[in-house]
Amino acid sequence: xxxxxxxxxxxxxxxxxxxxxxxxxxxxxxxxxxxxxxxxxxxxxxxxxxxxxxxxxxxxxxxxxxxxxxxxxxxxxxxxxxxxxxxxxxxxxxxxxxxxxxxxxxxxxxxxxxxxxxxxxxxxxxxxxxxxxxxxxxxxxxxxxxxxxxxxxxxxxxxxxxxxxxxxxxxxxxxxxxxxxxxxxxxxxxxxxxxxxxxxxxxxxxxxxxxxxxxxxxxxxxxxxxxxxxxxxxxxxxxxxxxxxxxxxxxxxxxxxxxxxxxxxxxxxxxxxxxxxxxxxxxxxxxxxxxxxxxxxxxxxxxxxxxxxxxxxxxxxxxxxxxxxxxxxxxxxxxxxxxxxxxxxxxxxxxxxxxxxxxxxxxxxxxxxxxxxxxxxxxxxxxxxxxxxxxxxxxxxxxxxxxxxxxxxxxxxxxxxxxxxxxxxxxxxxxxxxxxxxxxxxxxxxxxxxxxxxxxxxxxxxxxxxxxxxxx
Ligand code: C2O
Ligand code: CU
Numbered sequence: 311x312x313x314x315x316x317x318x319x320x321x322x323x324x325x326x327x328x329x330x331x332x333x334x335x336x337x338x339x340x341x342x343x344x345x346x347x348x349x350x351x352x353x354x355x356x357x358x359x360x361x362x363x364x365x366x367x368x369x370x371x372x373x374x375x376x377x378x379x380x381x382x383x384x385x386x387x388x389x390x391x392x393x394x395x396x397x398x399x400x401x402x403x404x405x406x407x408x409x410x411x412x413x414x415x416x417x418x419x420x421x422x423x424x425x426x427x428x429x430x431x432x433x434x435x436x437x438x439x440x441x442x443x444x445x446x447x448x449x450x451x452x453x454x455x456x457x458x459x460x461x462x463x464x465x466x467x468x469x470x471x472x473x474x475x476x477x478x479x480x481x482x483x484x485x486x487x488x489x490x491x492x493x494x495x496x497x498x499x500x501x502x503x504x505x506x507x508x509x510x511x512x513x514x515x516x517x518x519x520x521x522x523x524x525x526x527x528x529x530x531x532x533x534x535x536x537x538x539x540x541x542x543x544x545x546x547x548x549x550x551x552x553x554x555x556x557x558x559x560x561x562x563x564x565x566x567x568x569x570x571x572x573x574x575x576x577x578x579x580x581x582x583x584x585x586x587x588x589x590x591x592x593x594x595x596x597x598x599x600x601x602x603x604x605x606x607x608x609x610x611x612x613x614x615x616x617x618x619x620x621x622x623x624x625x626x627x628x629x630x631x632x633x634x635x636x637x638x639x640x641x642x643x644x645x646x647x648x649x650x651x652x653x654x655x656x657x658x659x660x661x662x663x664x665x666x667x668x669x670x671x672x673x674x675x676x677x678x679x680x681x682x683x684x685x686x687x688x689x690x691x692x693x694x695x696x697x698x699x700x701x702x703x704x705x706x707x708x709x710x711x712x713x714x715x716x717x718x719x720x721x722x723x724x725x726x727x728x729x730x731x732x733x734x735x736x737x738x739x740x741x742x743x744x745x746x747x748x749x750x751x752x753x754x755x756x757x758x759x760x761x762x763x764x765x766x767x768x769x770x771x772x773x774x775x776x777x778x779x780x781x782x
Contacts (some may be wrong), residue, residue: 316593339481340390341473341544343489343525347388347758353585359390359397359507361412363456363468363600364405370521374501378467379406380745385526386491386501386548387454387470390745394449394474396467400442405569407513412442412456415471415589416569416738418718419444423482426457426717429759430685430778433458449476451489451544451591452569461550461767462506465495467526469548482645485539489626491526492586492609493548513677515710516551516766521712522609522625530606530626534633540642542596547586551740551766554586554709560598560605561630566645567593570720570736574647577734583610585697587713587741589765595645598630605630651736654699656751658725668713668742668764669707678773685773686763691693692778694754701751709744712764712774717761719780721752755782 337349353356366383373745381387392398403656404410411433413425423444427433446452451473456463471489475481496504496519521528535541547554558581565581567573569591578595579639586592598605608624614623670679682690689727694700701724720736726748733740742748762776 315383332718337669338475339487341389341489342398344383344386344471346388347390347391355396357392357396359400361400362403363403363410369669370523371501376497376501376503379463380467381470385467385496387724389489390472392474393478394446397445397755401439404434404436404601405438407436409435410456410458410463411624412454414452414454416452421718421760424717428763431548446474448571449474451593452727453546453548461771464690465550465766466503473547480647480649482541482542482647484645485642486541488541489544490524491546491548492554493521493523494521494552496520509675513768513772517769518552524627530629532629535630536633537598539640541596542646543585543596545592547588547590555610556584556586557610557624558582560602562597562599563594565592566595569738570733572647572649574651587739589713589715589739597737602614603632636735654751655721657703658730658731658749660701662703665704665705666702666704668712679769679775681776686761686775689776694758694780696780696782697755698751699751703747703749704742705747706745711741712766713739713741714767715739716752718758719752719754721750724749724751754780756780
């Protein structure tokens, strides 16, 4: 991986952001942190990838091996990239011993290529190959994962990042572009993935891991940053259930984008902490704060205080350090691109068109989760016309949180419990806390049948999933 490059290369990499490194596939800017997959089709505007879903022993914790489910023997899987508007083909072979799919989380592509199992859409059987073909209509940071037994398959390591690059003139001019896939996993003391519970707290709140991973490693990766340089960081939370609370120290961080790509300048804001629900992405502009030579991004987690209570603890996620050897501080422009984003024209005062109610009940010891009173594969009819904008209230009857996720469309967040909120950007995932109502406005521009569900994977698998039909 890039962070283990010999030190000699680092000043060069930092000083020449546009210089392609040997591993960078031609045609794409370099994104560091993951292994990029080779594009098999040299034609401009066409990207062709091949992936095997197979088991492999990986080292998540130093000195211990974990049997993982992987894409091309990697977890996270390889970095997939395309330029906005490219024709993308991904041949996926299932070498696992159970059916699976690949869902392209956040991409507004055709419904038949969305990687879900419903109606005429079927899973990839063991030994079979399926080719996903689509054209990403927008740039941004997306991710991929199976949509079959997702609580087990994603926990076992099946997830990866998909970066759709902006047209060259819209790209921020940065010294480095980095991807950080953030996850937690629950390991037994022998390093194996702990068994999945079928009842109790793990279903109730979703499964929390006991090891935090950044790009598949429990060791906080080191980023070598020259004071004065500007970096783009892309974050995605691929955990089954854990809402990530992140804090930044020694760094000046501006939030420049979210699920649906980079924001117009008017929304950009300085932050020193960030809440990232499962499934969601964030785009950040990161530099060392004035006078600092080191910084870090930490996970803030609740730990026992030893007196029966809990307290906050910070666990290192990313360490920013000065590069070894000769420093060549270089000045760099901040992020100045100013993309336009079409936000649904609705406010808190507009009429609510649809209510989505998260709830659940206990069925003889089994927890059943519901949306509008029904549990997947049963669902309440919800049909909208193409290009219709709906104001949607997502209500939560329960004490636990539910990250609401809508496939194939984007929405803006209007308010919480009747009050307007500042959650700029278009999103495909929003957190709904216990007993809260979140109001969003979605523009249903992409026709087809689309899943809508809670992204806590244990909740989704226990029925908290439904469908919306966008009629052409
Ligand atoms: Cu990332 Cu339906 O999920
Ligand atoms: Cu949920």
